[in-house]
Amino acid sequence: MSVLVYIESEEGKFKKASLEVVSYAKEVAQMLGTTVTGVTFNAEDVSELGTYGVDKVLKINNSKLKDFNAEAYADALKQAADKEQSKVVVVSQSANSKYVAPLLAVHLNAGYASNVVSIPESASPFVVKRTAFTNKAFSFTKISTDIKVVGVSKNAFGLKEVQGDATAEDFSPNLSEEDFSVNVTSVDKAKDKVTIADAEIVVSGGRGLKGPENWGMIEDLAETLGAATACSKPVSDMGWRPHSEHVGQTGKPVASNLYIAIGISGAIQHLAGINSSKVKVVINNDPEAPFFKAADYGVVGDAFEIVPKLNEKLKEFKAKNA
Amino acid sequence: MKILVCISHVPDTTSKINFTDNNTQFDTNGVQFVINPNDEFGLTRAMWFKEKQGATVDVINVGGAETEPTLRKALAIGADNAIRVNTPAIDGFQVAKQLANVAKEGGYDLIIAGRESIDYNGGMVPGMLAALLKANFVNTCIGLEIEGTEAKAVREIDGGKESVTAKLPLVIGGQKGLVEESDLRIPNMRGIMMARKKPLNVVEPVEVDAQTEVEKFEKPAPKGAVKLVDPDNLDELIQLLHTEAKVI
Numbered sequence: 001m002s003v004l005v006y007i008e009s010e011e012g013k014f015k016k017a018s019l020e021v022v023s024y025a026k027e028v029a030q031m032l033g034t035t036v037t038g039v040t041f042n043a044e045d046v047s048e049l050g051t052y053g054v055d056k057v058l059k060i061n062n063s064k065l066k067d068f069n070a071e072a073y074a075d076a077l078k079q080a081a082d083k084e085q086s087k088v089v090v091v092s093q094s095a096n097s098k099y100v101a102p103l104l105a106v107h108l109n110a111g112y113a114s115n116v117v118s119i120p121e122s123a124s125p126f127v128v129k130r131t132a133f134t135n136k137a138f139s140f141t142k143i144s145t146d147i148k149v150v151g152v153s154k155n156a157f158g159l160k161e162v163q164g165d166a167t168a169e170d171f172s173p174n175l176s177e178e179d180f181s182v183n184v185t186s187v188d189k190a191k192d193k194v195t196i197a198d199a200e201i202v203v204s205g206g207r208g209l210k211g212p213e214n215w216g217m218i219e220d221l222a223e224t225l226g227a228a229t230a231c232s233k234p235v236s237d238m239g240w241r242p243h244s245e246h247v248g249q250t251g252k253p254v255a256s257n258l259y260i261a262i263g264i265s266g267a268i269q270h271l272a273g274i275n276s277s278k279v280k281v282v283i284n285n286d287p288e289a290p291f292f293k294a295a296d297y298g299v300v301g302d303a304f305e306i307v308p309k310l311n312e313k314l315k316e317f318k319a320k321n322a
Numbered sequence: 323m324k325i326l327v328c329i330s331h332v333p334d335t336t337s338k339i340n341f342t343d344n345n346t347q348f349d350t351n352g353v354q355f356v357i358n359p360n361d362e363f364g365l366t367r368a369m370w371f372k373e374k375q376g377a378t379v380d381v382i383n384v385g386g387a388e389t390e391p392t393l394r395k396a397l398a399i400g401a402d403n404a405i406r407v408n409t410p411a412i413d414g415f416q417v418a419k420q421l422a423n424v425a426k427e428g429g430y431d432l433i434i435a436g437r438e439s440i441d442y443n444g445g446m447v448p449g450m451l452a453a454l455l456k457a458n459f460v461n462t463c464i465g466l467e468i469e470g471t472e473a474k475a476v477r478e479i480d481g482g483k484e485s486v487t488a489k490l491p492l493v494i495g496g497q498k499g500l501v502e503e504s505d506l507r508i509p510n511m512r513g514i515m516m517a518r519k520k521p522l523n524v525v526e527p528v529e530v531d532a533q534t535e536v537e538k539f540e541k542p543a544p545k546g547a548v549k550l551v552d553p554d555n556l557d558e559l560i561q562l563l564h565t566e567a568k569v570i
């Protein structure tokens with residue numbers, strides 16, 4: 001019956017989004033009067049999971065699953081859910097989780113709700129609140145199947161520590177050859193760079209920055225804050241910055257704690273993608289820019305003067321508060 | 323090569339989102355509908371396979387008669403045939419089932435859908451469709467080449483990208499990167515005229531129960547006014563972010 005969680009790790013560490021999902025699952029388990037089982041892939045020390053609410057860990061150790069593979073992971077998770085007779089499976093909304101979830105839902109005959117932002121309104125019927133229309137609205141969605149898959153948005157629930165220990169058990173799913181029919185041939189991933197998906201803070205630049213040569217100050221500011229860099233759509237369309245940095249309705253969603261928009265006007269398509277960030281700061285020399293209506297804090301002025309100054313002051317602040 | 327492109331019919335990105343009937347129905351009044359942007363990138367990539375590799379391209383939508391202008395637009399861009407499954411789209415599973423039914427009969431080698439629709443934001447139809455068809459699946463696809471029965475795809479991952487290979491039949495969840503923004507095509511007069519003569523087949527749905535149901539919608543609470551900080555007093559901004567917003 002226990003609530004099952006797909007736990008992602010990267011370079012030997014559990015992803016924060018997964019710990020958040022564990023906290024969420026704990027709350028759901030309490031609603032349902034059951035426990036939380038986490039499934040890990042090639043993780044060694046799983047003791048940290050107990051702190052966030054996992055009661056039992058199914059440890060999968062299989063060298064074939066060293067790298068993420070959606071079909072194989074979905075198959076393994078399905079077998080874990082069967083073993084635990086889980087009625088609810090919770091995943092994050094990382095790129096990998098979004099890849100696995102619909103496959104897993106079909107294997108389990110489960111209904112799937114993505115982009116969920118709060119604990120279920122009720123357990124029976126099972127109703128969750130999710131974002132729709134790219135953050136322009138919420139929908140209250142009822143999942144009517146016996147088994148449910150829930151994808152929880154980043155930063156929607158937060159981490160909650162509990163006093164707890166997790167027991168661990170080895171688990172070896174039966175994988176077939178078909179599980180490995182999509183093969184990764186190469187991975188191109190920036191090391192020690194914060195990604196938009198994981199970032200607590202995102203520093204984003206728009207067309208107001210005039211050209212790619214001016215991104216140095218954006219990168220400096222991001223480095224001081226330990227932030228990821230992002231950009232508006234025209235900036236990536238013009239090739240000033242890579243596509244992977246394009247945020248907005250047709251780009252990546254941003255659900256960070258802090259979003260700093262520099263030289264971005266605040267078009268409806270841009271705002272739709274970043275609306276679920278908690279705190280928004282805008283720096284723009286046009287006081288009429290629509291972004292000021294959507295922001296929490298604003299500075300009216302020239303980015304070329306403000307950004308380097310802000311960076312210096314933040315460095316001082318960080319040094320003092322270190 | 324036979325390609326099927328799944329087209330979701332969605333409100334234009336500038337649309338104001340409102341609801342009627344006690345917040346249970348999307349208010350389509352005055353809303354312009356378009357091809358879902360992720361599907362437009364996929365359709366444009368399909369045109370490349372048509373022109374360079376002689377593929378045939380069908381487009382499909384699950385929806386009522388009101389979606390036909392969107393399918394006609396896809397025909398005007400260059401698709402060969404359009405199919406409409408005559409039933410309202412209720413949830414991702416029901417749509418995937420209807421699509422799978424048509425796809426099975428059609429014997430497609432490649433099915434291109436979008437990573438996500440901008441209205442429902444399910445991010446579920448392509449994966450569910452692949453699982454139902456037992457076809458290979460590549461999500462967040464930003465590059466695709468086909469040679470014979472072998473696909474080489476590039477997938478966006480958090481913080482980078484990875485290259486994968488898979489055999490056809492393949493389903494992808496596509497997005498920008500499959501083609502560039504500047505490759506998108508605006509239908510010309512000739513395309514629009516030709517689209518009127520191209521087949522748009524209406525097929526009846528199979529019986530499927532949806533797994534999820536929207537009970538009601540809600541709009542986000544209105545935002546308070548912005549706090550402006552003087553550019554000569556950036557220390558104040560840092561203090562606000564530290565003590566008030568508690569984000570640094």
Ligand SMILES: Cc1cc2nc3c(=O)[nH]c(=O)nc-3n(C[C@H](O)[C@H](O)[C@H](O)COP(=O)(O)OP(=O)(O)OC[C@H]3O[C@@H](n4cnc5c(N)ncnc54)[C@H](O)[C@@H]3O)c2cc1C
Pocket residue numbers: 205206207208209231232233234235246247248249250251262263264265266267268269270273283284285286289301302303304335359
């Ligand atoms: C179908 C569709 C989908 C779209 N999807 C997206 C999307 O996902 N994401 C997205 O971002 N956009 C999207 N757009 C584009 C969107 O409509 C806007 O065109 C875009 O967001 C504008 O980018 P910008 O703010 O960088 O540029 P602009 O609108 O040109 O704004 C530049 C801003 O910089 C300010 N500025 C100029 N100089 C300075 C200076 N020295 N110091 C400080 N400020 C300065 C100006 O006052 C202005 O406000 C989409 C559009 C369409 C039609």
Ligand SMILES: Nc1ncnc2c1ncn2[C@@H]1O[C@H](COP(=O)(O)O)[C@@H](O)[C@H]1O
Pocket residue numbers: 328329330331358360361382383384385411414417434435436437438439440442443444445446447448
């Ligand atoms: N009603 C529909 N008809 C045809 N294709 C659809 C429909 N709904 C969704 N799709 C496809 O599935 C993708 C993802 O949609 P969604 O799962 O709703 O986010 C879309 O980009 C389309 O390619």
